[in-house]
Amino acid sequence: MGERRLAASLAIATAFLVSARGADPAPPRSPLSKLLDPVREFVLDLAKDEPYFRVVSRTIDDERAVGFDYTIDYARTVKSAADAVSGWQWDASIRSRGILASESGANRFDSLISEAAISGSFFLPWDAASLRRTESLERELRGLLDEPPEDEAELARRKAASQDLDRFLRSLRRARFATVDIHAKHEGTQRFDDNDAAFGGGIAFDSDTIRIPGVLAPSDIPNALLDLLRSDDELRRVHPGPRFYIGCDAVTGLRHTERKRRTGDDRNTIPRATFQAAWRADFLRHVRLKVAWQSTLEIAPPSAVVRADREFNSHVELSLGYRIIGDAVADPVRERRREKPPSAATFVVQYQEGRLPPNYDLGSTVGIGLEAEF
């Protein structure tokens, strides 16, 4: 039933896109049509662009059901920053992610989240003056493009030899970056039997955004340890720090979920806070470690929810990947011949545990599988 509804939704969406593409613009344009123009352009762009579609196959549990994670993502910049140093940029996106299993009853993480969001990003330079163009800085940066360094060590030497270049790159690295968003989410199960909707906003940032100058950040410690594991031919990577997201939502439609049965609370709408973190580190040439954590906290929950231990729900995912097909490094000969790069696949061992919306059933799995991109 759920699959049929999904197919029907896709058919309706396709028909809408086709009709939107084929429609002739009407000569007199009402204020409403002017207002809807950006929306229409956005929809036409969706029809034109290929979506980003990523699949990770894996076993789901002991019942040998197979399953996969999916991510579908359309995004578009709707307004660029007028000033790259200090302006705001606005982006719109529609995305869906979830875990599907061949047997929906075997899906321990039965959660499909579809979301529309508008986000604005801003940059807070630590030392904006050193990012601005000066004749000497321009000369140094152009010199890097005339005679680029062969490796990181040479780049470091070039920075040490030029105060302007060093100040610019250090200031660029220290600049604090964050994004804020407003969003509407649909949180459902694989068969669409249970679902709710969430409306809210949040802020995303990384460890550089909250770094205190002169103080060692906690993320520097694992990075320093991983540097000890790097092989000789690896670049000395900076290992970008962890990213974080804090948000707040009004969640409604809870009577269409298992909430009442699990907690005894009959409310249809609740306030909810969201916390997320993600981090990746690469080491030993082909190995990569990924950590993703997400949690929700019900704000001012009734005692029934607290007694049922459902006010705080979290989900953690640890993944260790080893690239087995396709070298991590591109083949320049193949590229010169404009040949398609060979398919790449990564063998992944993954552990995940926790609860995901809408029903927050507790699951714990160890999965093995292949990760590929299309």
Added chain:
Amino acid sequence: MAKLTAKKCENFVWVFFLEEGVLPAGTTRANILALKVSDLALDDPPLPGDPHFQKKKAARRMQIWFLAMGYRLPTPLPILRDGKKSLRQLAEWIREHHEEARDG
């Protein structure tokens, strides 16, 4: 002021990502352009609240770098969001889209 040559745009892609620290092991000047955007360690795993956070940050840094060289570059975010694009395509896009910053 003339636009940057194709070669210099390719060199920019190398220097920029070398400084960003997101290149896979074994990347050199000779093979970087054959890499795909998805090979870079950007937004992996994605943060559910903003799956393009690091790409947005890298795109903004790229624009600031160009501004400091006296050029205006529209946001390269659409290229960075497309994991299938190669870094050669990114360099070509930069070559095509950057222009002199009249207000410096």
